[in-house]
Amino acid sequence: MQNYSISELARIFKITKYTIRHYVDEGLLSPEKxxxxxxxxxxxxxxxxxxQILTFRKIGYAVxxxxxxxxxxxx
Numbered sequence: 001m002q003n004y005s006i007s008e009l010a011r012i013f014k015i016t017k018y019t020i021r022h023y024v025d026e027g028l029l030s031p032e033k034x035x036x037x038x039x040x041x042x043x044x045x046x047x048x049x050x051x052q053i054l055t056f057r058k059i060g061y062a063v064x065x066x067x068x069x070x071x072x073x074x075x
Contacts, residue, residue: 002043002044004042005039006020006039006040009046013054027067028049028053028066028067029053030046031043
């Protein structure tokens with residue numbers, strides 16, 4: 001299984017790193033965090049999860065709505 005950096009995900013989806021960090025802060029993504037370096041490592045599951053989040057955003061869901069509806073990882 002391949003791992004991705006936040007920069008790689010941002011480039012793949014053409015969004016900013018800050019947008020991805022916002023989704024992490026809201027609990028919509030749950031990447032592994034290297035506590036020594038502070039960097040996030042995203043799995044292929046996170047990649048698919050981010051695709052879902054962006055699809056929901058495109059059809060009109062707000063981030064708050066996704067958080068309130070428990071649209072979170074592993075649910």
